[in-house]
Amino acid sequence: MIVAGYALLPMQVSRYLRWPLALLLFAGGLVQFLDQAMRVFLGRPLNLLLDINLLPAGIELLQGAVGPLLSGLLFLALGLVLLLLLLGCARALRNLEVISAPRTALAIFGLVLAAGYLPDAQRAKLPISAHLTQSFTGQVERMASVVRERPAFEAALERDPFSRAFPEDSFTALGEASVMVVFVESYGRQALEDPRYASHTKPALEKLHQAAREKKLHSLSGWAKAPTIGGQSWLSHASFLSGLWIDNQIKYQLLSESKRRTLAQAFSETGRESHLVMPAITRAWPEAGFMGFDRHVFAGDMNYAGEAYNWVTMPDQYTLSYFEREIRSKDTPFFAMLGLISSHAPWTPIAPVLEDWQSIGDGAVFSRWADSGESPAELWQHPERVRKHYGLSIEYVLETLGSYIRNVPVEEDPLLMVVLGDHEAGAIVSGQDAPREVPVHLFATDTDLLRPFREAGFTKGTIPQESSTLFRMHDFRDFFIQNYRDKLAETVSVN
Incomplete structure (x- = not known):
């Protein structure tokens, strides 16, 4: 969809989309990576609203396991990799700015929209995925569920049968x-x-x-x-x-x-x-x-x-x-x-x-x-x-x-x-x-x-x-x- 969008827009417009879209692609890839890591190590999907609190604990666990020097080098290497990925996204998008093919772009949009109405078995065979969209929508849904649960939990806190005293016996x-x-x-x-x-x-x-x-x-x-x-x-x-x-x-x-x-x-x-x-x-x-x-x-x-x-x-x-x-x-x-x-x-x-x-x-x-x-x-x-x-x-x-x-x-x-x-x-x-x-x-x-x-x-x-x-x-x-x-x-x- 992004490639088709670039092919449809004039270069004077698409050039301003380079860094916002690069950040979007980078963030989507990072969220997907963290989601897979959470599934491997904790057996559940990522919830950014809750799991940001685990970052300090994860750093401490790594330092305790491999030592501060090696963990510091690992974090430095990770930071460099993430920076290169962000720059790579921006470079790839810059290459798309020179493409102008409005009819092809419209055809791609039509095919993608049509694919959405195909049966699951047929759609699975197409070289089309919505992992980026699913990554963001999944995060929004999980965070929203936590927000919805909060009033019910606060009410449960107030319904303690022993709020005044425990039985004497x-x-x-x-x-x-x-x-x-x-x-x-x-x-x-x-x-x-x-x-x-x-x-x-x-x-x-x-x-x-x-x-x-x-x-x-x-x-x-x-x-x-x-x-x-x-x-x-x-x-x-x-x-x-x-x-x-x-x-x-x-x-x-x-x-x-x-x-x-x-x-x-x-x-x-x-x-x-x-x-x-x-x-x-x-x-x-x-x-x-x-x-x-x-x-x-x-x-x-x-x-x-x-x-x-x-x-x-x-x-x-x-x-x-x-x-x-x-x-x-x-x-x-x-x-x-x-x-x-x-x-x-x-x-x-x-x-x-x-x-x-x-x-x-x-x-x-x-x-x-x-x-x-x-x-x-x-x-x-x-x-x-x-x-x-x-x-x-x-x-x-x-x-x-x-x-x-x-x-x-x-x-x-x-x-x-x-x-x-x-x-x-x-x-x-x-x-x-x-x-x-x-x-x-x-x-x-x-x-x-x-x-x-x-x-x-x-x-x-x-x-x-x-x-x-x-x-x-x-x-x-x-x-x-x-x-x-x-x-x-x-x-x-x-x-």
Whole structure:
């Protein structure tokens, strides 16, 4: 259509269109490229209104994976490529300015318009596409949908059944039991069902089950649907705590500015000190305040003396060791939420699991493996090896949890432990059409502590069955509050 337009217009007019059209073509190509990148890595299309916020996080991830020098060179090369593409678009359009063929142009317009009315099967055979138009219209439609959703979400924020107070008998059925919620990075359904990963994860889950049985811990498993895929773990964390479906950054921002009462606040107000342990957080995080925890523990607070594992600030075994020393071993009941991050991309290197937990100390022992194996730059040239390392990283986390249960006295105090994924891994690992479902594992020192989840449809053991209940990530807040009150009465459905 652009070529035909140039052929129809006189040169005195078309010359003024060169740079506006060059910018349009360049922007369209860039949006299409970013859209494809989002589909590959996050399994969803680009939404400029939401995803512009991911740019700083993406830069940090790249710097953590390949280092500041190489990432700086990559950004410089990318900038030069983009500049050359823009100049190339302008040069190509300048070559069209000398063409004058009005009859041919009109014929092209007629053919293109006629092609629009052909059946899909016949139109697909023509050398005509509308990718540029679809790229822009798709973006407008996705951004408009976010704008339309905003009033409904703001209304949902106001409809909190616990806006004034949580029930006085909330969690009394837990007795003196503490509640420990462990989010496992990128731990999705494909980790259990894709044969490439199941060969690593199923044996690790069986070891985890055996470790729990040795400590006389009871276990159940099920599924939960996450609001995100491939990244943005904070959306799952916020959904879990708030009881609202937080599936984009605008909702997250609105939630963080609201007075919505969270699960952490419910535990704090009923006598359990609440702790947020996030080893991936390396700078100020003001939004953490809305989550309602009494205490925040971030990377700089954990006294880790070892080397970082590329983007991963510290191995998960150190995180659990710190948690055991500083939080779980205290005498008072608590509510804690931890983020385990060793299964975060780029999935290299992978630390060994140390069975001697006393040797962990300040974590310096882990430095010896910080440079082992392939570098991210080498690994990510080979998608199959990337997938293998993903499976190994999930295996590491599950085996670390099993070792934790075996080697620390978790059975000495009443405990309800919830282990679940934050989201499915990116499309490079999970595929283009992976469901947004994550495994959920529950462990308890007393079988009564699991009764609400058992009656809700969770199944025995550490491998969730197809018949297991599918929660949504935002079901957990109200489920806990409604089902752990003064008496463990009939379980209130998540639906």
